[in-house]
Amino acid sequence: MGFLDWLGLSTQRSSTILQSTSVGVLSQYAAPSDLGTIVISDALGVQLQNLPMGRGEAMSIPSVAKAQHLLTSTIARFPLRAMDETGALATQPTWLYRSNGDVSPYARMVATVDDLMFHGRSLWLTTRGASGQILEAEWVPIDLWRVQDGEFFIEGRKTPLQRDEMILHSVPLWDGLLSVGASNLRGAKDVERAWQGRARNPIPVMVLKVTDDSNLTQEEVDQYVQEWSTARRAEGGAVGMLPAGLEMEVHGEVSPDLMLQGRNAVKTDVANYTNVPTTLLDGSLSEASLTYTTKEGERNLFYDLCLPYWIDPIMQRLSQDDCVPRGTRVRFDMYDVYAPTPSPTGPLEED
Template identity: 40%
Template sequence: MGFFDWLTKPNGLTLPDLSASYANTGIVSPWSDGELGKIVWSDVFGTTAQFITRAEAMTIPAVVKARSIFVALIATRPLRSFDAEVEVATQPEWLSRTDGSISPFHRMAWTLDDIFFHGASLWGVERDADGNITAAERCPIELWKTDASGRILVNDKAVDSESVIYIPGPSEGLLTMASRSLRGAAALETAWIARAQSPIPAIELHETVESGVTADEAKDVVAAWAQARKDPNGAIAFTPYSIQANALGSSSADLFVEGRNFTKLDVANFFALPAALLDGSLSTASLTYSTQEGKRNELLDYAVPYWAGAIEGRLSQDDVVPKGERVRFDFSDLLTPVNSPIGATQED
């Protein structure tokens, strides 16, 4: 049983240990052991960076929407093989079908997800006697990695380079290059939720006379106040003679309104998306007139090729399709002009 059989039908199969005989793929990841990443981030920020996780990133609404836009645009498009500019008559079946329980849509959706967040994806493939690919499945990101020498390890065991397709993305991945901004966005989401539950201004409960309140008793008083402020009538409170409630700061939503808007702009930049598609806007003074068609063109001209091109380029290599052929997503339904509902334009 090979790697592809294990990937599609695990059933407790054990991967062969190819450590000694592994043919080097030439893939060297500077992030494989994390040390280089620590050095670079320390040089930039003066400390070891705390990288955000995918789960945390997916709690940020702008990230979810950006991911959804690209999955909807790219994962739903069929893959086609071309020889020069002509579509190959007999298309490889694996381009449009999968053998496991995961559909081609989900294969591509999670391939994009891997590239968005981690900077690379991995497919397991099955080949015939001539070396042609007959089936392809995505390998879950948590199961594989690369070591310092460029070997691909699945469950910490090296696999044959002919049994996998390593798909590098156009960047290191958002969890690396956007980690600081995404952590700030996640913190902002947490902050405004906390403010919504306990509206500002912040309150200091100041003891005006010595009453011998212990630390535990003070914590109980603060907890009771915090709980009371979440009540619909939380704007009204009672304090005993010995405690004075002091408001700190003023009630302002600017930080959360503007901050969350700039989060959308940051996420749009990291995803190479037009900011308007995430409902983000620049300052009023710099707003320019734009149309839906203009945003659509910008998306298809710059954003989609940025992500789709990485997958197309890798699947067009000679170890995937015959020499001279190339693989492309079929965007013809998006790029072909739609006829006018009242017919073609004619001169009077």
């Protein structure tokens, strides 16, 4: 029985809690509904685009999903190793490479990196032995714990967590993509809606103008507008017929390049926030910054300059004396990344 089971927050219980409210995108990582954000915006008069966005809505932005997939899948596949001054320990702490529940160490790390990317923090609960050594470490969904007056509380328990019951991961000076990039993420959603609306209505904005002496009622005007709007969205809507007394004026024609540039700008923004090379998000560089790069160069850039921002805080936190004995450090085993001949089955792992 793990610590979450003891608290009544097992995998089944957590799933029940998370699915008790519709969140649009149902997943074990889904944040609460954005309805609260809208209410706060209306009540306090704060602009909605400056308030944090929910994770589910952010993941509906393709470039955000691509960055999350790159970071989580890459980092989680590297096993954790405890090391001293001579190298890897002959006997590894079991909590680094196994778990007693349904959540594997791989899934635990995926969820941890996901939390760090979107929220800037992630919490593990620990089960310890008689001498204080960690026996098990379990990830806690972000919406099942909170900080109040400097103490950590978890749902289902009235007393705060003790320091030896938890491991808090954080990225220094990073408040999470949902907070830092709130305005840009909402702008990305606007860009998505704009090109989708243009796809449904490829004909530029138009005005129907009455040129004769007919006095149309408001009901007749609304009927003309509705019929034209419906016809434009239909197959073959590029061709229509105007009755006598009506003329069509076309306004607001937008160049298709503007949509492409807008979507590419979103990828660049997300890449900058997440420290991922823009080209890995399938975005193109501006003409002023074009340089010749190879796929190998992009790969080295990702491993050498991108990943350390996310993996170093995890390794440093797990190397603290409350996680491993003094003189021991924890590192991701990335040998196969730099080995001339990587193992075809990946690094050796215990079970």
